[in-house]
Amino acid sequence: MGLRKVAIVGAGLTKFHRYAQETPKELAYEATKMALDSCEMTLDDIDSVCLGTAPDAFDGVHMKGEYLSDGAGGFRKPYMRHFVGGGTGVMSPIHGWFHVASGMFDTCLVVAEEKMSSAFPHPAGAFLTIFDHTTEQPLYPTLIWIFAIEMHRFMHKYGYTKKDIAQVAVKNKANALFHPSAQLGAKITVEDVLNSEVMAYPVNRMDISPTSDGAAAIVLASEEVARRVTEKPIWIDGIGYCLDSAYWCNRDLYYPDYVEIAARQAYDMAGIKEPSKEIHIAEPYDPFTYKELHHIEGLMLCKRGESVKMLLDGVTQRDGNLPCCPSGGALGVGNPIAATGLMKIIEIFLQLREEAGERQVPGQPTCGLAQAWGDLMQVGTVVVMRS
Amino acid sequence: MLDADLIAKTATKLSLKEIQEGKVLSVKDKPNLKYAWDNGVAIGRYLAELKEGRIIGKKCHSCKRVLVPPRLFCELCWRPTDEWTYVQDTGTILTFVISHVNWDASRVKRGQRYHTPAVIELDGAGKDQGILHLIDEIDPKDIKIGQKVQAVWKKPEERTGSITDIKYFRVIKK
Amino acid sequence: MALTERLQETTQVGYWTGAIPLEYVYTCGRAGEAYYRNLMNKGTFLGARCEKCQITYVPPRIYCERCFDRLEKQYVDVGDTGSVHTFTVLYKHLDGTPRDKPAIMALVRLDGTDGGVVHYLDGVKPEEVRIGLRVKAVLKAKKNRSGEITDIRYFKPVA
Numbered sequence A: 001m002g003l004r005k006v007a008i009v010g011a012g013l014t015k016f017h018r019y020a021q022e023t024p025k026e027l028a029y030e031a032t033k034m035a036l037d038s039c040e041m042t043l044d045d046i047d048s049v050c051l052g053t054a055p056d057a058f059d060g061v062h063m064k065g066e067y068l069s070d071g072a073g074g075f076r077k078p079y080m081r082h083f084v085g086g087g088t089g090v091m092s093p094i095h096g097w098f099h100v101a102s103g104m105f106d107t108c109l110v111v112a113e114e115k116m117s118s119a120f121p122h123p124a125g126a127f128l129t130i131f132d133h134t135t136e137q138p139l140y141p142t143l144i145w146i147f148a149i150e151m152h153r154f155m156h157k158y159g160y161t162k163k164d165i166a167q168v169a170v171k172n173k174a175n176a177l178f179h180p181s182a183q184l185g186a187k188i189t190v191e192d193v194l195n196s197e198v199m200a201y202p203v204n205r206m207d208i209s210p211t212s213d214g215a216a217a218i219v220l221a222s223e224e225v226a227r228r229v230t231e232k233p234i235w236i237d238g239i240g241y242c243l244d245s246a247y248w249c250n251r252d253l254y255y256p257d258y259v260e261i262a263a264r265q266a267y268d269m270a271g272i273k274e275p276s277k278e279i280h281i282a283e284p285y286d287p288f289t290y291k292e293l294h295h296i297e298g299l300m301l302c303k304r305g306e307s308v309k310m311l312l313d314g315v316t317q318r319d320g321n322l323p324c325c326p327s328g329g330a331l332g333v334g335n336p337i338a339a340t341g342l343m344k345i346i347e348i349f350l351q352l353r354e355e356a357g358e359r360q361v362p363g364q365p366t367c368g369l370a371q372a373w374g375d376l377m378q379v380g381t382v383v384v385m386r387s
Numbered sequence B: 001m002l003d004a005d006l007i008a009k010t011a012t013k014l015s016l017k018e019i020q021e022g023k024v025l026s027v028k029d030k031p032n033l034k035y036a037w038d039n040g041v042a043i044g045r046y047l048a049e050l051k052e053g054r055i056i057g058k059k060c061h062s063c064k065r066v067l068v069p070p071r072l073f074c075e076l077c078w079r080p081t082d083e084w085t086y087v088q089d090t091g092t093i094l095t096f097v098i099s100h101v102n103w104d105a106s107r108v109k110r111g112q113r114y115h116t117p118a119v120i121e122l123d124g125a126g127k128d129q130g131i132l133h134l135i136d137e138i139d140p141k142d143i144k145i146g147q148k149v150q151a152v153w154k155k156p157e158e159r160t161g162s163i164t165d166i167k168y169f170r171v172i173k174k
Numbered sequence C: 001m002a003l004t005e006r007l008q009e010t011t012q013v014g015y016w017t018g019a020i021p022l023e024y025v026y027t028c029g030r031a032g033e034a035y036y037r038n039l040m041n042k043g044t045f046l047g048a049r050c051e052k053c054q055i056t057y058v059p060p061r062i063y064c065e066r067c068f069d070r071l072e073k074q075y076v077d078v079g080d081t082g083s084v085h086t087f088t089v090l091y092k093h094l095d096g097t098p099r100d101k102p103a104i105m106a107l108v109r110l111d112g113t114d115g116g117v118v119h120y121l122d123g124v125k126p127e128e129v130r131i132g133l134r135v136k137a138v139l140k141a142k143k144n145r146s147g148e149i150t151d152i153r154y155f156k157p158v159a
Helices: A024-038 A064-068 A088-101 A123-130 A143-158 A162-176 A190-195 A223-229 A257-270 A289-298 A307-312 A329-333 A337-352 B004-008 B016-020 B040-051 C029-042
Strands: A006-013 A048-052 A079-082 A107-115 A198-201 A213-222 A234-243 A281-283 A367-374 A379-386 B026-029 B034-038 B055-060 B065-067 B084-087 B090-096 B117-122 B130-134 B148-153 B166-171 C015-019 C023-027 C046-050 C055-057 C075-077 C081-092 C098-110 C116-121 C134-139 C152-157
Touching: A006 A024, A006 A088, A006 A223, A006 A337, A024 A064, A024 A107, A024 A213, A024 C029, A048 A088, A048 A337, A064 A079, A079 A088, A088 A107, A088 A213, A088 A234, A088 A337, A088 A367, A088 A379, A107 A337, A123 A143, A143 A162, A143 A198, A143 A289, A143 B090, A143 B117, A162 A190, A162 A289, A162 A307, A162 A329, A213 A223, A213 A337, A234 A257, A234 A337, A257 A289, A257 A367, A257 A379, A281 A337, A289 A307, A289 A367, A329 A337, A337 A367, A337 A379, B040 B055, B130 B166, C029 C046, C029 C075, C081 C116, C098 C134, C116 C134
Parallel strands: A048 A079, A048 A107, A281 A367, C116 C152
Antiparallel strands: A006 A213, A006 A234, A107 A213, A234 A379, A367 A379, B026 C023, B034 C015, B055 B065, B055 B084, B090 B117, B090 B148, B117 B130, B148 B166, C046 C055, C046 C075, C081 C098, C081 C134, C098 C116, C134 C152
16 A cells, blocks of 8 residues: 555553543653553653544533543643544544554554543433434433444344343453453353343343543554664554444444445455455444344354343453453443453454453454444554554 | 552552541542534434434445435445435334343332333334334333334324434334 | 525524533543642642653643653642733633733743643732743632642732
């Protein structure tokens, strides 16, 4: 394509909490500093900064990107913000990738932050205004409705049951027990999920990832810089992003076309012809249990209608053939909206370097992907990485 | 490798109680954000027709669908839309939800009916062309995907030109 | 390709009203906690000193924005006195109604720091204010302070 190779060379993550004392700037600093220290770089080594953060309405600061810039190492540097709802965290490395691949910059610091706890009565209330103000808001919808609506259609199409889907929560929360940032790592059972409070049938409380405060950061470098800075650069080999329309009632919700289109872009770029065989490890976005399955199908990691079989056969367990969400995912680690996707990127980064500690999947994976979703059932962002 | 000790020091865990009791300092604010959104040609007509007890859409000949709510251009094929056309106020439930929570995450009070929003494919609009609305006059447990529904309108003198001029849809017994 | 329809009559022009119904509780953060507690208890300002960059930030931060060093162990008390760096005179309230008497808002550069505090000036007439005027913070009585910027009532000139 004529563009330069780009690698991830460092990473940092804060702990995720429901209520953190730190200001958004302080959260961004902690993750960014850790990322720089992890590859022994300083701010002077950084040519550009890309920041991802989701609605200003969460942190309650207008122009949140500008507000966060100094905590993200962006003081008087070329700085850009990107925002695609929950898809932001995986859009972050894509945005950063352009900066380095184009040849414009040799390094790019990519930071994602979210402080949801400032919004009262509940950050979920901020989503009232994501719906059309004239045709939908007068009905007082909540984002949980829209997920439940999609989950119900997904279950209806293939005859999936809540019992099957609940296994995603069991798997991810158990995986999260070994993640140092995790907010809700736990050993739970399918019954725990089914008995948890009904929020909006078919969604129970334990089907949902928690509201969180947190930040994540990675350092991107050109090939020349990467090879100087680390022995194990992880290459961004494929990127893809696709946005569907906001008219979410005008499509059959059982399948995320926008994820497939983004995935195809990323696979083409990375030269991947059979994703279910060539992708060794995946971090699909899992804000709700069924979403992991919905996205696995959109990513074409299995045939349509077979994601539940894959789950029940143990294929997506940490020691299975295609581990999914070995980090613990949003369900286990937490969901500070923009930072979650970047947390998943960091997980693949660590796994491909064999540095994931107790979360390490066996079999020496060399190719992994992270995917995020966002907005009003609209965006798919996909990044394929290789060691 | 992620250093668990370093990570533990990055963020300080608080509880809601600690914030409310002032154990840490904080500042409260309520922004005064009010809006008046222009309806535009398409939504203006949609709301005006709702006041008259009718649902109007706009045809797209190349995509062979009727856009409800109507729009002046089709987002799929990027052409200006074709003629105005009414769709029926009956339809089919594509998917639905039984919600125990309100928009602000508070719980529906005991004794109140749970919310049952649905995506309803309106007759005459085309496959998967649905709108979001509420279902009522039925026990939530008895709602099924695929049921036929009919709009229940407010009385003409109560309508204001809003999506809520339709109070809800009810299931039509076969 | 242009849109093919326009409204022809003003009576057809309509709009939908709404609001964003959220409230916020902003924690002061780790640096802010130190700054506002100090203001509340001691009545002075804290800064954060970065020796590498030779900058003292007010309000303090946990990091230096330039070199990214951690500054949490480098908070310093910078007193309560400084000079007017710039100022403006306000004749209206936020909602546009006229004020009974004009208010003076200034950025006060605290002595020995690179930062400052934006607040009201009082005990001085607008026409007497000059850039460089020496001023000192006047706080609420200690028992009335709550750890907010409003614990400062205003800055007034010192001899």
